[in-house]
Amino acid sequence: MNHDLPYTPKPYPSLAQAWILFLIFVAMNIGASYLAVPFQNSAPNLGFFLAYCVGMGATYFIARQLRPNIPGEAVHRFAPGNWVVYPILLFATWACMLFIMPVVELYPPPEWLQEILEDLIDTSSIWAFLSLVVAAPLFEELVFRGIILDGFLKQYSVRKSILWSAFFFGLYHLNPWQFVTAMGLGIFIGWIYHRTRSLLPCIAIHAFANGTSFFLSTGMSEEQQDMTLVETVGGIGPLLLILAGAGVVLYVAIRLLDRLLPAPSRPEEPQLVDHLVDNDD
Numbered sequence: 001m002n003h004d005l006p007y008t009p010k011p012y013p014s015l016a017q018a019w020i021l022f023l024i025f026v027a028m029n030i031g032a033s034y035l036a037v038p039f040q041n042s043a044p045n046l047g048f049f050l051a052y053c054v055g056m057g058a059t060y061f062i063a064r065q066l067r068p069n070i071p072g073e074a075v076h077r078f079a080p081g082n083w084v085v086y087p088i089l090l091f092a093t094w095a096c097m098l099f100i101m102p103v104v105e106l107y108p109p110p111e112w113l114q115e116i117l118e119d120l121i122d123t124s125s126i127w128a129f130l131s132l133v134v135a136a137p138l139f140e141e142l143v144f145r146g147i148i149l150d151g152f153l154k155q156y157s158v159r160k161s162i163l164w165s166a167f168f169f170g171l172y173h174l175n176p177w178q179f180v181t182a183m184g185l186g187i188f189i190g191w192i193y194h195r196t197r198s199l200l201p202c203i204a205i206h207a208f209a210n211g212t213s214f215f216l217s218t219g220m221s222e223e224q225q226d227m228t229l230v231e232t233v234g235g236i237g238p239l240l241l242i243l244a245g246a247g248v249v250l251y252v253a254i255r256l257l258d259r260l261l262p263a264p265s266r267p268e269e270p271q272l273v274d275h276l277v278d279n280d281d
Contacts, residue, residue: 009068009070015164018152025059032055048128049130052131053139056143077199093188093209095247095253097185098246123217132211133214144165144186149165152165153194158194161190195261197264
């Protein structure tokens with residue numbers, strides 16, 4: 001007697017498929033960059049916003065088409081969860097950023113790259129705000145946590161899934177100077193997604209991190225922006241005290257989050273089953 005079991009789609013993406021998705025992202029964003037050309041002289045930040053939304057939107061759309069629909073499973077979850085968690089997330093994000101900044105300053109980006117980024121993003125423009133604090137957290141979390149990490153968690157160990165998704169998140173920024181920042185923050189956001197399986201807290205962390213950088217740049221003079229973190233706080237001694245305080249904050253925050261966000265039970269590894277044949281004699 002033959003018994004046909006329903007076909008169970010294989011989770012998407014695998015590591016190999018994630019590399020292909022990265023190439024798709026590069027192609028989509030190169031193509032979308034031409035949308036910014038007509039605005040280059042009149043409204044460059046508007047042009048950047050449009051190109052970003054089209055490029056990332058196209059990447060997400062393709063990823064959604066490649067990702068199979070699993071019956072009974074939500075495409076994405078945006079459950080807010082326990083609201084007490086959010087202030088803790090903000091303090092933990094702040095502490096993470098403080099630890100990452102000195103690492104980045106060990107190999108500062110060249111002046112030509114800084115000038116390009118400054119030309120692309122004018123912090124006095126509402127379009128720059130919408131690009132960095134609204135569009136980027138939404139689209140990037142949909143792709144990197146909602147698609148890539150979610151698919152990894154269904155195939156690989158939690159540690160491997162979080163580290164690889166954070167690596168792709170850093171790689172997406174297409175320069176080594178932002179790679180460290182993005183990967184470091186991506187590990188923390190990935191852990192939060194693993195615990196909550198919801199995109200809303202991930203978007204909140206991402207928006208807070210980008211918003212902090214945006215508003216700090218807005219409120220600082222050009223001379224202050226060129227200063228190192230050691231120069232900004234007044235020396236290595238004050239910096240060490242600040243990092244020690246950030247370490248305490250991060251430790252306490254992680255302990256609290258560990259209690260408030262229990263790890264989900266790990267489901268059985270999904271399998272691809274076409275047919276099961278039983279021969280009854």
